[in-house]
Amino acid sequence: MAILIADDDPVVREVVRRYLERDGLTVVEAADGPTAMTALTDEGETVDLAILDVMMPAPDGVEICRAIRHGSTPEMPIILLTALGDEEDRILGLQSGADDYVTKPFSPRELALRTASVLRRSQRDPEPAQPTLSDRSLEVREQSRMALVDGVPVDLTAREHDLLVFLLRHRHRVFSREELLAKVWGWNFGDLSTVTVHIKRLRAKLGEDHRIETVWGRGYVWDRDSGNSGDQSA
Template sequence: MCILIADDDPVVRDVVRRYLERDGHTVIETADGPATSAALADTGEREIELAVLDVMMPAPDGIDICREVRSGPRPHTPIILLTALGDEDDRVLGLEAGADDYVTKPFSPRELALRVSSVLRRSQQQPDTEQAILRDGAIEVRTALRLALIDRMPVELTPREFDLLVFLLRNPRRVFSREELLAQVWGWDFGDLSTVTVHIKRLRAKLGCRHRIETVWGRGYAWARNRAETGGR
């Protein structure tokens, strides 16, 4: 796998590179925003399969580049952000920009390597062909095409938002805690639970009044089926 490490600190890049190479990855290093944007836009033989971006590197920063990727020709490229410890606003902005995960500095290089493996494993799952079309009211999801529609109009979702929507649609009326969603949708045994909170918020916003994500206080979230389709039950 070809991994991009973008950080203006050469020590951070060197340590992360050694850990990722130990796991069998090829690593490309960049130190600022322009070089990172150029590397991600390169259509040569070495296609970047995951990017680790420092939020605070020289502009454009990691969050801006994350937005560029999500609106560019390779919108599904997995992204992990490196953020300063305690900068909650940066973490939330990163998740809202479409990042798959984030790791706070100072961090354990081994933990970052495990996060990289987890995100890659999830992104490489085979296309879903089982139950290829899911419907609830005006919402239609074609899982094999990874396409979400409202009133037959496409809705732009990040890969993780799409996975979350599919999971909820396939498990209507069941309440899932944030820990359960983190395990089932993200495939993580550990992680910041605010990741789930932010993705729920973004998914609600993108689905608008059509969403049926209910907050069950003290327990988690559930998808309430369209009453028109369930006989009003």
């Protein structure tokens, strides 16, 4: 499997490359945004996961992440790297469609473990797909990985789709952010704001057709009480 590591720091690229190659992965390196975009669009190079530096020369990691999500491979797993540790910066990365967000300085081994976890999750379905899941005007077709509201497709990322399917399959049950991170992302570690941002994005994309409730002090649930949408803040 091929992993793109795009970072303007050659030391970071070298260290990450060594750790990923130890895991049997092929690594494609890019020192700036244009080179990364070339690697992603090169028909002769299949990239299975992209690790992108937020602060590299334009287009930066966030811009490339958005381009991937609106391009021909929107389900490609993405991990963002940044030297910025503020919560607003992490949320910006997640809102751009990233699957994970790692703040520099980081442990190369932890990044390798996160990479392996994201790859495993992207390659398997935790449960057999059902023909359709529905609630009111919302319909989710698992085989084709499509979500529709009143018959109109909703543009979801792969992780948003997985989260929606999981909540619909387990409606009326409350899950903490830690549980959702483990069951949907397949991670036993990670930034819990990842879950928060994905919940907000799902609510925004589904509009009035979402029934994701916040249960304060416990987590999130789809349709805890039929007919009561509950508090909609994350």
